[in-house]
Amino acid sequence: MFQTIAKSIFGSSNERYVKSIGKLVNQINALEEQIQAFSDEELQAQTAKFRAQLEEGKTLDDIMPEAFATVREASIRVLGMRHFDVQMIGGVVLHRGEIAEMRTGEGKTLVATLATYLNAIEGKGVHVVTVNDYLARRDADWMGQLYRWLGLTVGVIVPNLGEQQRREAYGADITYGTNNEFGFDYLRDNMKHERGQMVQRPFNYAIVDEVDSILIDEARTPLIISGPTEDKSELYTTIDAIVKQIDDSFYDADEKTKNITWTEDGIEKVEAMLAEAELLETENLYDVENTQVVHHLDQALKANIMFKRDTDYIVKDDKVVIIDEFTGRMMDGRRWSNGLHQAVEAKEGVKIEPENQTMASITFQNYFRMYPKLSGMTGTAATEASEFWDIYKMNVVEIPTNVPVQRIDEEDEFYKNTVDKFKAIAKAIREKSEIGQPVLVGTVSIEKSEMLSKFLDEEEVEHAVLNARFHEMEARIVAQAGRLGAVTIATNMAGRGTDIQLGGNVDFRIEDELGDMPEGPEREAAIETIKQEIAAERDKVLEAGGLFVLGTERHESRRIDNQLRGRSGRQGDPGLSRFYLCLEDDLLRIFGPDTLFARMMNSNLEDGEAIGSRWLSKAIETAQKKVEARNYDIRKQVVEYDDVMNDQRKVIYEQRAEIMDSETVDDVVVDMRHDTVATIVGEACPPGSYPEQWNVEGLKERVAEVLGIEPPIDAWMQEDTLEPELIEERLRTEADAIMDRKIAENDPSIWRQVEKSILLERLDFHWKEHLATLDALRQVVFLRAYAQKQPINEYKQEAFGLFESMLHKLREDVTGILLKSELRIAPQQQQQTLPDLPDFLTGHIDPLTGLDNSADGDGSATREALFGALAGSPRAAAGPGGSVSENPYADMEISRNAPCPCGSGSKYKHCHGAAG
Incomplete structure (x- = not known):
């Protein structure tokens, strides 16, 4: 009661804040007469004047009133539209990195021109993010007239643009595009070999249109770039046939979470059916050997029970096409992850496409939090104000309407x-x-x-x-x-x-x-x-x-x-x-x-x-609040798990950037080699142990396997003063000598490029494998809750250990390839340029359910291995199963059991070595 009385006297905090911005609007209005007197040339010259003022030390806030007045007058002359005072308030809110909640029809597109122009004057780039390609193109053409008239450049990012076109669009003062396009370009940029191949500039400022749709609705599902794995069509079909014989007494379905669990009778039933189909490795369904079968069984059950045709997907041209749950749009080219899409394809009897493996991923939360300044606008944000603040530190400001609302909302x-x-x-x-x-x-x-x-x-x-x-x-x-x-x-x-x-x-x-x-x-x-x-x-x-x-x-x-x-x-x-x-x-x-x-x-x-009745409406609102709270918890959980990966992602991407920017990486390669030698010796000869306790045979095997050398370790063991440090020093010396010989036999500049290429290639391969491992870990870590453990804490701990293990494997891998491969570089190939990036699949996948929430289809890319300069023939394109038509590494002396240098993850004898 007292709160209501106080509010009626003093106004709400939102009203007081909007009123305070009114003083700035008065300053802008006071300049209108002066700006109106400018000729077109004088008005267009304002942009150069503002840039000069910024160089002299003024801030964007200092020039904001005059800049806004300039945009208002330019809009009248170019677009025939004058900004209302409430739109000026919205512009100030956007410039301050907040969310402007404005009713439909209040002209949010025009409001964005104010903050966009002001921040674009710096020349660091402003991204205007829209919900679909149509709006990106429309707004870039429509508002672009205004920006270009004022001397700014405008670009637009839409699907199917070439790399150079994207680079030019990002180089513009103002760039329009969808959230998916911006996010996928960021991921693709961090999968490239050279800085010059990257299309995006450092992040500066973004305005997100329909901010609730992009940062709330779509933020449940990370962006994922993926590539195909081996074909398992027969397995999906067989398991689908089994699931279709199961009635609802053998499982419990939860429509709220779209989860299904088997009953005890159900487990016995499917165990018998899978055993009869010879799909089980052991008798017990939940033995570790049967993990893959259990996974596909669960996905097949979910596909048949929880996913409805014409609601979650449609079948079009003999393909399963996902329906976006928020917009109702078809999402051609999008696929559910973790085998769910294949399970639905088996259910519908259409062609089953191979599963995909994650190459790179990021959540919208972590993507947009990389912008130093972020703002947004929408007609509906107040109900999610707490989430906007918790996740993005963005305040929601309700902007009053230009004319009072006359709509009647009936019961x-x-x-x-x-x-x-x-x-x-x-x-x-x-x-x-x-x-x-x-x-x-x-x-x-x-x-x-x-x-x-x-x-x-x-x-x-x-x-x-x-x-x-x-x-x-x-x-x-x-x-x-x-x-x-x-x-x-x-x-x-x-x-x-x-x-x-x-x-x-x-x-x-x-x-x-x-x-x-x-x-x-x-x-x-x-x-x-x-x-x-x-x-x-x-x-x-x-x-x-x-x-x-x-x-x-x-x-x-x-x-x-x-x-x-x-x-x-x-x-x-x-x-x-x-x-x-x-x-x-x-x-x-x-x-x-x-x-x-x-x-x-x-x-x-x-x-x-x-x-x-009001009671019914209240009950329905209560139900909606429950769902909103549940959905917020899901999004928060996604962020918590991605935050763990995000710390690792930053390290990997920063390392890649350093490698790309370096003229040479020989110091990194040398450190990796020495660390690898130290690890091998440390494992076989633990510090503080006696020589008779050392695993000499294991040491010889590891040295031969990783370093490809056979030093006289047995002779060294006869020495009375032998210490682990001495073994390590001798192995280092031998390995360094081999590398010095290889460098001397080749052009040093080409060799440095080879080292850089191998380092990037193996870094990307191990990061990709690490992502797959983290995906699997996230799927099972929730079971730790039964042991009274916090799943997120368990995930953090194990993810850290897995990351350290990945770095160890990377050091060992790079060292082994460089030491054991004989690289012969043909003179005519020494100036070979980097290959273009091939197309891979993109998706917007929920890590908990496998649901895809991509808003529009696009062709996206990842990198192919850079080894064309290492052999006498160009690399052949690999098919989905990893098969190749020729072997570009035929001239390299590679162990048949070593990983194939193409980055497939298979042994050389099963990959390019098989083709030779």
């Missing part, structure tokens, strides 16, 4: 079952359509969209369906959703980022109707006619009550519901919103309180009858 209507609900929805839509009121319908899945479409067909209501099957026309359909009597069904608010204007969108109508008409008086007259038609239609829509937003059920997150509601009532327009619910909705069925079900089922609710 939810509640029905007994889905059929009753959909009948009522269809009837309500028909009634609104008849009076000319446009209706935007939000559904949660393709299945629900198509079901509602059939009900509307029965009511003879003309409508457009916007979901994953038809997303190509997404922006156009949404843009015209405010036309008189229009009915648009959208899955999970597909089309976000496109403004719905009452009466229709002028630009799209001109493009659609006059696209082929040449410039001239006729076209101008036609454009004027379209504008008059839209103005007249807008008046009729306003009279009918504005846009009616209808939700077919509540989403797991209140934020998604608010996104849907926010499409109505833009810029003070009238509007209406209402949600229709029933007992069979997923949210209430899975997460709703039992008392809610009991009370509703015991009431005398007739078929087709609806009720609505």
Whole structure:
């Protein structure tokens, strides 16, 4: 009570903060008259003036009022749009590295120009991150007019760009692109051989559009670059056939977490079936030898029980295509990880593609936290304000609307079952359509969209369906959703980022109707006619009550519901919103309180009858809060685990950068060789032990295996004064002598390049293997909780040990290859340049469930081994199974049991050695 009274007197902290920014807006407005008097040339010269002021020691904050006033005036002249005062407030919030929550239709795209221009003046690069490629291209073209007019350069990152095009786009003052493109480019850059091949510059400042979608919804799933492993199609098919014979009495399914566990009877049943299929190595299903079979069995069960066709995926052109759970879009080229996609392919009877191995990965949390300054904007962020602060240290500021909101948000209507609900929805839509009121319908899945479409067909209501099957026309359909009597069904608010204007969108109508008409008086007259038609239609829509937003059920997150509601009532327009619910909705069925079900089922609710009450709405909000808290815990857990890997990732990437920047790496190679010798001797001859306790035979084997030499160790053992240090010194001397001989036999500059290439190649190979090991560790570490241990602490401890082990293997590997390989470099190949990067698969994978949440398809790359300069013929491309058509290492003396220098991970005799 006292808090309410105080708030009414002093205002909320958000209101006080916004009011304080008003003083800056007054400074900007005071400059408007002066800036208006500038000629175009004088206004364009402001950019050079600001840069000079920054060089003289002024800060961005010092020049902000004049810079913002400059952008406002330039926008009027170039775009025909003037920033409102509330948009200036939003610009200040963005510049300060905070999140501006602005209602739909308040002009967030224009707001971003203020902070983008100001920060781009420094020339360090500003990244504007969007949710899809369409918006990246649109905003780069649209707002790019303003930036270019003011003397700044603009680039855009979209799929299928060449390396040089990407490098140029990142070199621009302002770069537009999607979160996935930026993240994958970062990973790919850290898989390259030379600094000159990298496309990104050091991070400076990023503005994230639809920040809640990118930093919250998509942040559950890391970005992953992967490559194929061996084909196991027969195994998937066999296990799928077994799972399809299992009924639900043999397992327990949890829809909340999408997890399934076998019952004791189920374990006995599948053990017998797997043994009959000769898939078990031992009798006990959970013996370590059967780990792989158990993994595929669990994935097959999950694919058959938890993943629904037309909801989680569709089958298109004999392929399983994932459906994004947030946007409802098809994600061509994306695949679930850990064998889940293959399990779904086996379930649907389509061609099974090989599994993929992780080459590099990063979470969005750790990617975006690398920016020294990060800000964002959205219509819905307040409900996740605590998470934005906890994870990103970003404050959410609610920006007031330019005109008060006129939309009416009605109470939810509640029905007994889905059929009753959909009948009522269809009837309500028909009634609104008849009076000319446009209706935007939000559904949660393709299945629900198509079901509602059939009900509307029965009511003879003309409508457009916007979901994953038809997303190509997404922006156009949404843009015209405010036309008189229009009915648009959208899955999970597909089309976000496109403004719905009452009466229709002028630009799209001109493009659609006059696209082929040449410039001239006729076209101008036609454009004027379209504008008059839209103005007249807008008046009729306003009279009918504005846009009616209808939700077919509540989403797991209140934020998604608010996104849907926010499409109505833009810029003070009238509007209406209402949600229709029933007992069979997923949210209430899975997460709703039992008392809610009991009370509703015991009431005398007739078929087709609806009720609505504040109590019901409160119960639903409580259920949503539960889900939001659970999802936050999942995201937080992902971050905790990735933080462990992130520390290691930073070390590896920093080492790679140092290697790439170094002229020579001979000092690193020498240290690795000496450390390897010290480790070998230390293992066989522990400090403080007596010679008779030394493992002499083991020492000789390890020296021969790793160093490829056979020194007279038996003769050394006859010496009375022999110490481990002396053995180590002698082995070092012999190894150094071999390397000195090899260097002398070759051009030193080429040899240094060879050392650098091998070092990078083996570093990448062992890092890739380490990632696979950490993936496996993360899958099983949760079982430690049964032993009263904290899984995250166990993961940290083991991951650290595995990292040290990886570095040890790397030192040994590099030393062995350089010592044991005879490298003959053909003169004509000495100037050979680095090969282009081949395409690999990209994904946006949940490490806990294997779900893929990639927003758009792109071609992405990793590196191929750089050994073309080491042999007399170029390296042949390896297929999915690692087979090659020729052996580029035929002239190198490589042990048949040594790792193949191509980086495949196989022994030489099973890889390129087999081809020789």
